[in-house]
Amino acid sequence: METLVIQTLNGLVFSMLLFVMAAGLSLIFGQMDVINLAHGSFYLLGGYIGFTMIRQYENYWLALIIAPVIVGTIGFIIEYAILRRIYGRHHHLNQVLFTFGLALVAADLIRWNWGSYVITVAAPPQLQGQVPFLGIQFPVYRLAVITFGLTIGAILWIGIERTRIGMILRAGVSDAKLLSGFGVNIQLVFSGVFAMGTALAALAGVIGAPIHSLYPGLDFEILILTLAVVVVGGLGTLKGAFLGSLLIGMADTFGKTFLPEFALFLIFAVMASVLILRPSGLWGLRGQR
Amino acid sequence: MLVVDNIHTYYEESHVLQGISLQVESGETVAILGRNGAGKSTVVKSIIGFQQPRIGRVLFSNVNITHLPSYRIARLGAGLVPQGQSIFPTLTVRENIMLASRGIQKGIWNLDRVLATFPNLGERLTHRGCDLSGGEQKLIAIVRALMTNPRMLMLDEPSEGLAPLIIEEIGLIIRSLRDQGVSVLLVEQNLNFAFEVADRIYVMSKGRIVFHGNPEELRRDETFLQFHLGL
Ligand SMILES: Nc1ncnc2c1ncn2[C@@H]1O[C@H](COP(=O)(O)OP(=O)(O)OP(=O)(O)O)[C@@H](O)[C@H]1O
Numbered sequence A: 001m002e003t004l005v006i007q008t009l010n011g012l013v014f015s016m017l018l019f020v021m022a023a024g025l026s027l028i029f030g031q032m033d034v035i036n037l038a039h040g041s042f043y044l045l046g047g048y049i050g051f052t053m054i055r056q057y058e059n060y061w062l063a064l065i066i067a068p069v070i071v072g073t074i075g076f077i078i079e080y081a082i083l084r085r086i087y088g089r090h091h092h093l094n095q096v097l098f099t100f101g102l103a104l105v106a107a108d109l110i111r112w113n114w115g116s117y118v119i120t121v122a123a124p125p126q127l128q129g130q131v132p133f134l135g136i137q138f139p140v141y142r143l144a145v146i147t148f149g150l151t152i153g154a155i156l157w158i159g160i161e162r163t164r165i166g167m168i169l170r171a172g173v174s175d176a177k178l179l180s181g182f183g184v185n186i187q188l189v190f191s192g193v194f195a196m197g198t199a200l201a202a203l204a205g206v207i208g209a210p211i212h213s214l215y216p217g218l219d220f221e222i223l224i225l226t227l228a229v230v231v232v233g234g235l236g237t238l239k240g241a242f243l244g245s246l247l248i249g250m251a252d253t254f255g256k257t258f259l260p261e262f263a264l265f266l267i268f269a270v271m272a273s274v275l276i277l278r279p280s281g282l283w284g285l286r287g288q289r
Numbered sequence B: 001m002l003v004v005d006n007i008h009t010y011y012e013e014s015h016v017l018q019g020i021s022l023q024v025e026s027g028e029t030v031a032i033l034g035r036n037g038a039g040k041s042t043v044v045k046s047i048i049g050f051q052q053p054r055i056g057r058v059l060f061s062n063v064n065i066t067h068l069p070s071y072r073i074a075r076l077g078a079g080l081v082p083q084g085q086s087i088f089p090t091l092t093v094r095e096n097i098m099l100a101s102r103g104i105q106k107g108i109w110n111l112d113r114v115l116a117t118f119p120n121l122g123e124r125l126t127h128r129g130c131d132l133s134g135g136e137q138k139l140i141a142i143v144r145a146l147m148t149n150p151r152m153l154m155l156d157e158p159s160e161g162l163a164p165l166i167i168e169e170i171g172l173i174i175r176s177l178r179d180q181g182v183s184v185l186l187v188e189q190n191l192n193f194a195f196e197v198a199d200r201i202y203v204m205s206k207g208r209i210v211f212h213g214n215p216e217e218l219r220r221d222e223t224f225l226q227f228h229l230g231l
């Protein structure tokens, strides 16, 4: 029983991290039709930059703000300088090659700058220790991550459903080019969306560092699970990202606890079944593109 | 208002517009006719910047817009009602309309005026775009373009697939735009509709202009109509 509660909570924690990742990936895909294979690299880069800031200034909260800003700026520049040249259907292969190449380069740069050993990051002092929760002792930081993920989700939801920018983004999922015919600077929207998506990945990196540590290779581990989330949940909707994250986060956590050898297999089994039953994902934009 | 000067537009290597020149004066309604695949929509896309010409120039209110991004062309006062279903299906009617409003931009069109002019839209404001009939969708696409307060409105086959009553309503809108001094560039295959509303007509065939004149001249030339427009 205790294991069940603990693993459910752990599953929720991991789901929230995946959700912040998947929201960014899905946002980018929804507008520009690009699957960003460097998304896991932005997670790791965010985590490492956060780690450096925490070491320098001993302030987790500063890292939580600055790392996404730095990584988001990098994202903005990448979109502005290169990615926007390869939008469109006949460039899908170029997009895959470019973002995957970016991931390889980022992996090397990270290894070169931060080394290849595992770096553990402490939770901020305010969130250390354990609290009794549903009859067990559970780390405060992990509970905070759940709250944090839900908060980000709520902010994104309000932003998308209730603001003018959100309205433009929802319209852009159907037809981004057409928007420019009504005076919307869609290029700027694209740069902003890519910056926002990468900043979300970096945010997840900073939040995740005290739980999963930082090490080379984590970028691709996270990327694969995030891709699983959007395949299962469906691309282009926040709801899909959220529910997909819960499914994959739980499957991964419980898989690793009860069937350690088959955890990844479990993920792929879930993915494959969804692909067979609902090719556009459980909560994706069915038949709209 | 609009000068299209010998433009050549391509899709990849396919040479679709082969030297199109046309003009629309202020307050004038001009129609482009032509069979399927003649290149009518490509003319519209070349003007709004969705498919930029490789050769030639497009001037709009004396600004060379040939290579401007679409949003700048729209902000200069070019309004667009694209061919087919173009409203955003997941957005509500209100959102579809407000999307094109640039807030403080001067002009006579705003939500209140839209609702006064098209009272039927009032009860539809919270419906999603995809839940509307074809006629309603077309009307909203027109209203959406009007919200940009265009100096020239381009309509790409607005009567396509619609019932006569709705076509009539669209005709009324076009006429009232002319009365307000708004230029209209109308792409059509419905000849009677075009004859009714247009001051001047261009006929396109295979990426070229094959006729230019007023509706009466064109109506008289039956062999020509038969040959280029399949009547
Ligand atoms: N996106 C595209 N890519 C490649 N070729 C295209 C594209 N759009 C149109 N074409 C081709 O360009 C030519 C002109 O097309 P266009 O859509 O301008 O014709 P149209 O006169 O608007 O026809 P319709 O009355 O059917 O709308 C056609 O041969 C068409 O096949």
Ligand SMILES: [Mg+2]
Pocket: B040, B041, B042, B083, B156, B157
């Ligand atoms: Mg057409």
